[in-house]
Amino acid sequence: MSTAHGTTTPPGVPGPRPWSADPYSDALVTGRGPLFLRRTDGWLLPLEVERWCARADAVDLTVLGRCEGTVLDVGCGPGRLVAELAARGRPALGIDVSEAAVAHTARLGGQALRRSVFEPLPGEGRWDTALLLDGNVGIGGDPAALLRRMAQLLTPGGLLIVETLADVDVDERVSVHIVRVTDPRSTAGPAFPWARLGTPALLRHAARAGWCREGQWSAGGRSFVALRNRDGRDGPDDRYDRADRDDRDDRDDRNSRSTSSAAEPPNSTAVISSQRARKPSPESPLANR
Structure with missing residues (x-):
């Protein structure tokens, strides 16, 4: 699990790297929590x-098992998925803004770069599959922008697998800190924007960004959606202007009525979840890493 940029930094411009804060790095070194995202109202995730x-x-x-061809794991965290793909001989790359996460991935035998998804990446437009698991659809606090960015990274017709909140219709933008609340000496990381999405909200954003639903399933209390990239390329600017206007209208509509997330008590907790095999060719994203 990772994030892309700070509270005021626009996509495409490197900013603060909150997942490099000591509480997160320390937790990855030890492999243990407890670690939380804390909302401004005190709610802990x-x-x-x-x-x-x-x-x-x-x-x-x-x-x-659903991944196709080359795989890009966005917000790979300590790298369990990249390492598993590498062990199976599958070409895969993880990206994460946390130096500790990238180092952990390398120790497991996976390839990873310390990079934000909104920064230039190797193999843009040539990845066959991309992953947004463990809550990483929340990266940057702007799902519409993130989905558009994923379309730029994938090949035409590419596959995006997203993990969503299970069995809820939540579409929430929040400002959070990383904290280890059981350690009174621990300092919180910098505030950064985050998003929480249930499956219905994801599908709404995906449709506006030009994605087609390929599949939807649940396993082990976790929920997933597979999306197929229609064209894999950035479309005309006016198309995205319309999508942004639609997204703002949708937010205004949500703000005008109470939602299920607004009814949640401020100090409750909720868990967010951080086939075709081919060898890399000279045109493969990994070949030009």
């Missing part, structure tokens, strides 16, 4: 550090 630092589990394997 537990981060599943132990699961992310373990080997890919049975649910992860069902996702990896």
